[in-house]
Amino acid sequence: MDKILRVNNLTTSFITKSGEVQAVRGVSFDVGKGEILGVVGESGSGKSVISLSILGVLEENARIKDGTVEFAGTNLIGLSKKEYRKIRGSKISMIFQDPMTSLNPVMKVGKQISETLLEHNPNMGPQEAKERAIELLRKVHIPEAPSRYHSYPHQLSGGMRQRVMIAIAISCEPELIIADEPTTALDVTIQDQIIKLLKEMNAKQNLSVMFITHDLGVVAGICDRVLVLYGGLIMEEGKLNEIFYKTAHPYTLGLLESVPRLDQEKTQRLMPIGGSPPDMLKPPKGCPFYPRCRWGRQLCVEERPVFSNLSDTHRSACWLLLPDAPSEDNPFYGRQLW
Ligand SMILES: Nc1ncnc2c1ncn2[C@@H]1O[C@H](COP(=O)(O)OP(=O)(O)O)[C@@H](O)[C@H]1O
Ligand SMILES: [Mg+2]
Structure with a gap:
């Protein structure tokens, strides 16, 4: 291997x-x-x-x-x-025990994913980043991804927050x-x-x-x-x-x-x-x-x-x-x- x-x-x-x-x-x-x-x-x-x-x-x-x-x-x-x-x-991406310490408490979770995408893909536009972020939320099986895009971390359960962290971690295809x-x-x-x-x-x-x-x-x-x-x-x-x-x-x-x-x-x-x-x-x-x-x-x-x-x-x-x-x-x- x-x-x-x-x-x-x-x-x-x-x-x-x-x-x-x-x-x-x-x-x-x-x-x-x-x-x-x-x-x-x-x-x-x-x-x-x-x-x-x-x-x-x-x-x-x-x-x-x-x-x-x-x-x-x-x-x-x-x-x-x-x-x-x-x-x-x-x-290389990382996921930690407590998603609250890695997520920004005052930014919508979807936005946090699209920001990461934009940071690593200089040619991507904001609309495409948003669509990709919603797709990633779906990929980690977050229900009602388009509306969850607008949630803040504290509005999600611990398990959902960890899913968001995984979405961020896989967003750049590490x-x-x-x-x-x-x-x-x-x-x-x-x-x-x-x-x-x-x-x-x-x-x-x-x-x-x-x-x-x-x-x-x-x-x-x-x-x-x-x-x-x-x-x-x-x-x-x-x-x-x-x-x-x-x-x-x-x-x-x-x-x-x-x-x-x-x-x-x-x-x-x-x-x-x-x-x-x-x-x-x-x-x-x-x-x-x-x-x-x-x-x-x-x-x-x-x-x-x-x-x-x-x-x-x-x-x-x-x-x-x-x-x-x-x-x-x-x-x-x-x-x-x-
Ligand atoms: N910043 C630090 N200063 C001093 N000792 C530390 C620091 N960070 C970790 N350690 C010590 O290093 C050892 C290994 O810690 P760590 O890798 O966090 O353990 P764990 O297996 O629980 O993840 C422990 O003895 C811990 O006390
Ligand atoms: Mg440890």
Whole structure:
């Protein structure tokens, strides 16, 4: 599969009064053309910092210390603000958790779409932009699109506002959409509709999507492949089925136990992972998940685990997967993961 995005060794920190917050510590992955990649991890794992690093919209105190972000063959790291603006919103679009913060509260939603169109298409006239905006409202299944054109954001429900954001995001026919927790603020039914809509756009326009969520349950409904992130590092990466059925990391196992699953009995108890995420001002030397891991041992404290490749598409950074790892107290021993 051709790649639209290649992220290599991305390392992003924040300079704060208390010291350096090492938010993302050398992360490498890619997104295929037309693929939906899920990025999953608890709050604070570095998901948003990865997306903001790709988009070139990090806060002032952020430093990209190392790595490259290749989009359609060009490294974006180090581009000028002007060059970045040309890419953002036209070739790469973004959707955030709260549409209210990205929509202008005092401008009609239709106008906000047509303004975006005009900004990116210098030859388009205002009438054509309006027609295209209404067409886009229809495309994201907003009922009565011509009259909704004249609504203000506060007159729409949360789900409808997120649809408007998607209309804006796809208005310039981007190649990649980065959606950062786009359904987190919505109730479950609406969440489902928004996911269906993103999948529809992905299928119809061969659009690539990076779908960021803290909820492993949500990725099952939308993603082809999943990255599991913790403490600014990739813990496990694989196709959806590999992550769910050949789970090869204690952290992913923990996430799975804390989401409801349709294939298991309703009576199954949901177990949140005990403990809390590491302090990124002083990230642990070894595996960041060690303090919360049921199976951690001395080596995990001392050295950061290397990746074991379980298939061409599946890798996991856990010492318990090494061929010479002890069999005793090893959840992966004897399991057919390879
Ligand atoms: N502007 C900032 N200054 C200092 N630390 C930050 C800043 N933004 C994010 N962080 C820290 O970076 C880490 C990763 O954050 P983030 O990517 O937002 O997590 P999430 O996975 O929840 O999206 C967290 O420890 C967070 O506190
Ligand atoms: Mg976030």
